[in-house]
Amino acid sequence: MYKNISFFPNLNAFRFFAALLVIFHHGEVIRAKNSFTSFEHISFFQNGSTAVKFFFVLSGFLISYLLIKEKAAKNTISIKNFYLKRVIRIWPLYFLLVAIGIIIFPFLFNILHINYTFPYHIEQVWLLFVLFLPSLVTFKFGSHLLEPLWSIGVEEWFYIIWAPLFKWINNKLALILAVFLIKVILLIFCFNNIITNTLAVHLIKTFAFESMAIGALGAYLLYHTNINVKAWYKKHVFVNYLLLATLIGYFFFRSTCIALLGFDIFSHWVFSYIILNILFLNLIVYVGVVLDTRSVFNNSFLDYGGKISYGIYMYHMIVIFVVIHLGKNHLLNLDPILSFIIFYSLVLAGTFLTAHLSKKYFEDFFMKYRSKLNS
Template sequence: MAKGKKVYFPNLDGLRFIAALLVIVHHIELSKGEMGLPNIFGNGVDSDYQIGTIESVVHVIGKLGVVLFFSLSGFLITYLLMIEKERTNTIAVGKFYLRRVMRIWPLYFLIVIFSLFIAPHIEFLSIPEYDIATVQAHLWIKAFLFLFFLPNLLMVGLGIIPFAGQTWSIGTEEQFYLMWPWIMKKAKNKMAVLWTIIIVYLVISGLLNAHLSDGYIYQLAKRFWGVFNIDIMAIGGVASVLVYEKRDRILKVLFSKTTQYINLAIIILLIGLGVHFPVLHFEIYGVLFTILIMNLASNPHSVLNLEHKWLKYAGKISYGLYMYHSLVILIVLKTLQKMDIYHDYLLYPLSVIVSVIFATLSYEYFEKQFLKLKKKFVIVDSGAKV
């Protein structure tokens, strides 16, 4: 590619919106449970649900939405870093960090500050199991963990903070961003390094799940490792290397219409039945999602087309959708109760619509101000067709 040429992967914005939607549906049912209302997780979110039931479907899609986000990040960030290395013979790690700061930090800290210091004092936003004393217990430890982007450690160690529970995945993403530019900058054989990361992650997972100890630190490490998911991003990175290096023999198979239809059918079938694999659950879905991403982004003969204006815009505001939706769901739920018109037929569409409104306003009037600053640190411009 010529230096300065913009990089654009079609369909990925639409896929981001779908990922956010999966998470929202899952969290609507969680919110109903927190408010003591009948919900799909009547037996608890960690219960085993029979495959083929609506309970099993809603149970799996929440984390799978995040797995889809992780797969997208691994694919896209890896590719952009490789292009930067090709064009400049290096990777400007500092500028990479500043780009991530401008995109992630403003909304992240807005939600964290609101959830930790403001929401607990608003009666309308109260949740039975999360009173002020509960939310603000160990307050400065929680603030410290949020400040240093360890909300995933906070979640497994001290529990969820209402309206900021979803930030656990932002922590995982930031930890990925912290190490990834260095890996891409130093690695001679990127494919070998990526496979090493995947294998090491799985080996450590196996050891942590072998019940070698009942000690607190061991159990904390086990729970943390379960939400670290760096291997999913590495799987996305493997796909990115395949596309970047134009490994045609492999791409010919993965880009064939037969492979696309089979992969899509498997994804629909597994999610439609709510299948949860006892072993390598997220990795299996991660591979399937990554094959889908490769075709949507890089295959001119993709059998799916998500390049619709409304879907592209919905994808652009998907970060806001992800960050605001927990707050919105509770506001909508309590408003419907107050008006004595509460029903799922209203709760679901209104939660999505109002989340879109919140995310749109945030994107246009808050996030864009920082995105303008982000452009100053761009080396590989993405967002327009190659």
């Protein structure tokens, strides 16, 4: 019933929403560090890492669905084409940002006497970026302008591993469950202090293969089901609304729920590493399969926002830095609310414009080669 889906509508809108959450999270963290009145204590502004989990679940879902579909249609998977498509889409912008962050900006900041000290030197980090291990740069040197690249490294390693496994292992369900269970066992070891090495704990918590596996499980079940998913959701509408309400409560009212209940129901690792991913999978299936293509989320603005969400995610820290550096003295003298409005107006406009120009004049140059690859 769902074996030949070529496009999941409405999901671009949620890519866009997730990118916005990352901007607001990092914006408030950086504003707090620069003496602004910050709202980082409000739940809405604490969802940066949560939004990245959504991206991970979505990647696992979409990539796995495409691989399952290709294997069924051709009885094989072209690992070469799979890798080339990911390289063309991800590498140009990734390595552009790496060059900006470890070569161009340190040079410019030095000659322009900009008051910012990079926590690393190029010779210390270039190999980690080339190996798609930017999380280790943050682990070793602390926060920096390229910190958001950690999630790109995680996704790249997932892609590198996932396609060959899907090609060579026939029992896809067993593969997905094995990856999920292994990761859960490692998390149990971490949170029960059985694994205590700080580097090992960092890698286990950072490489969110449990999120991708949950997304992959959703793709597998969707592809193989004979159930009418739309009818199922209609029949169990209360359950779906309860799951969506839980997700909304987490995003917007986490602090309020904790205050009302007297304890943090969201703090346990099982929620953040498993339940939250399941909630995201439900959202993805509901939005991408159940919702009508004429829904409010399927419009040209949100669709384009999703298409440039990669650029939004990649450039936003640089734009935030520029706005802080150039406007700090002026913004700090304004009413906190007015300062907040002006700050995010500049950050959002700057990030969107940069992402748009990047897509049009940089990323699309490479994407034209991707269309020539056999699907």
